[in-house]
Amino acid sequence: PQETEENLRSPICCIMGHVDTGKTKLLDCIRGTNVQEGEAGGITQRIGATYFPADNIRERTKELKADAKLKVPGLLVVDTPGHESFTNLRSRGSGLCDIAILVVDIMHGLEPQTIESLNLLKMRNTEFIVALNKVDRLYGWKVCRNSPIQKAMKQQSKDVKNEFSMRLTQLYYNNREMGETFSIVPTSAISGEGIPDLLLLLVHWTQNNVLEVKVVEGHGTTIDVVLVNGVLHEGDQIVVCGMQGPIVTTIRALLTQHPMKELRVKGTYLHHKQIKAAQGIKIAAQGLEHAIAGTGLYVVGADDELEDIKEASMEDMKSVLSRIDKSGEGVYVQASTLGPLEALLEFLKSPAVNIAVSGIGIGPVHKKDVMKASVMLEKKKEYATILAFDVKVNPEARELADDMGVKIFITDVIYHLFDQFKAHIDNLKE
Numbered sequence: 001p002q003e004t005e006e007n008l009r010s011p012i013c014c015i016m017g018h019v020d021t022g023k024t025k026l027l028d029c030i031r032g033t034n035v036q037e038g039e040a041g042g043i044t045q046r047i048g049a050t051y052f053p054a055d056n057i058r059e060r061t062k063e064l065k066a067d068a069k070l071k072v073p074g075l076l077v078v079d080t081p082g083h084e085s086f087t088n089l090r091s092r093g094s095g096l097c098d099i100a101i102l103v104v105d106i107m108h109g110l111e112p113q114t115i116e117s118l119n120l121l122k123m124r125n126t127e128f129i130v131a132l133n134k135v136d137r138l139y140g141w142k143v144c145r146n147s148p149i150q151k152a153m154k155q156q157s158k159d160v161k162n163e164f165s166m167r168l169t170q171l172y173y174n175n176r177e178m179g180e181t182f183s184i185v186p187t188s189a190i191s192g193e194g195i196p197d198l199l200l201l202l203v204h205w206t207q208n209n210v211l212e213v214k215v216v217e218g219h220g221t222t223i224d225v226v227l228v229n230g231v232l233h234e235g236d237q238i239v240v241c242g243m244q245g246p247i248v249t250t251i252r253a254l255l256t257q258h259p260m261k262e263l264r265v266k267g268t269y270l271h272h273k274q275i276k277a278a279q280g281i282k283i284a285a286q287g288l289e290h291a292i293a294g295t296g297l298y299v300v301g302a303d304d305e306l307e308d309i310k311e312a313s314m315e316d317m318k319s320v321l322s323r324i325d326k327s328g329e330g331v332y333v334q335a336s337t338l339g340p341l342e343a344l345l346e347f348l349k350s351p352a353v354n355i356a357v358s359g360i361g362i363g364p365v366h367k368k369d370v371m372k373a374s375v376m377l378e379k380k381k382e383y384a385t386i387l388a389f390d391v392k393v394n395p396e397a398r399e400l401a402d403d404m405g406v407k408i409f410i411t412d413v414i415y416h417l418f419d420q421f422k423a424h425i426d427n428l429k430e
């Protein structure tokens, strides 16, 4: 049957690459937003999804006059972190996307997480486009705001063109074993050169994951979901992974953010009776406050066995639980969602850090978490510690911790936790 615009789903595009290559900035440039400057330490530490409607892409590519026939309703773009601890989020991102943009800093060439991203993409056979970003940093670059790249290149001096060719050639030499062909688009996330080309290449390519738990005023607890396949309806029975086991509930409301805004940005929402993939969606339902962000969401179909689905929903927690030290001695680790928790556990396990973990929690630090961490006061005093990342500490929990002598270290940048913990240990030794 002839495919019409209505029955094609939007492709999912994942942005990957080494830290600070400009992944978030590129998205900001396309959206006309400023998410990157609002990030703690300028670092992306979670997955973020944005929906680009077809109209917007059409507008941004019109100068290329290519027949940018958009057969899809739009494009769902997923941002990922570049810091090394976040392999899990890059892996998740590359696992759910149809196509990827691999961002490379033209001044730095191939870097460790560029290679890691390449390997993830190759492993899954995912096609990708290389955005050779920060061309505006070539010495003497003449800014041609938001211009197609060939037009911008024509404006450049011989020296700029030479430096560009030299850096491009280096990239080829350093990536000899790749052997495959892929598109490279020079871009600048600051002045916008090459962005039309990048979008056009994406257009020329034409099939569930819980992102985070948040309370939206008026809707109770909601979860952010990237719908990769199929359709969701109001009233569908769903199963998600929870701290105390699988949560079975019913969708009360299906909400989406206005287009061109990232799901994590606050705002008003559009209501839907049903939603088709691929989109970033907010789901309101009872019992979701204990849902573990970063895990899959299952819809219970008429022919499905509920017990099988409940078991499948808990799979994602297995790897996290396997990180708890068998000796029972270690710090207590708490994070906002599963992804950052996995990243934090990964970081604590690395040889340079090597801190044992005895317990984990997701969401704000409550009294029960302090109680669990306090068990270490008797065993190993320095471990009577909660390392908390990107979460709030409930005032009663703080009070209890102070009374009992449990230390709470809280940060919005994972890497700072180690320094704080190390200083604490050195302090105890004195």
Ligand code: GTP
Pocket (backbone or CB within 6 Å): 017, 018, 019, 020, 021, 022, 023, 024, 025, 026, 036, 042, 043, 044, 045, 080, 081, 082, 083, 133, 134, 135, 136, 137, 187, 188, 189, 190, 191
């Ligand atoms: P992580 O998410 O932490 O891995 O970084 P990222 O890849 O998202 O990079 P980000 O967008 O945070 O940009 C890193 C820095 O590079 C910021 O200071 C940006 O302003 C700068 N930057 C990004 N793109 C460009 C560009 O095209 N040109 C120039 N000159 N600077 C850029």
Ligand code: NA
Pocket (backbone or CB within 6 Å): 019, 020, 042, 043, 044
């Ligand atoms: Na950054």
Ligand code: MG
Pocket (backbone or CB within 6 Å): 023, 024, 025, 043, 044, 080, 081, 082
């Ligand atoms: Mg970023």
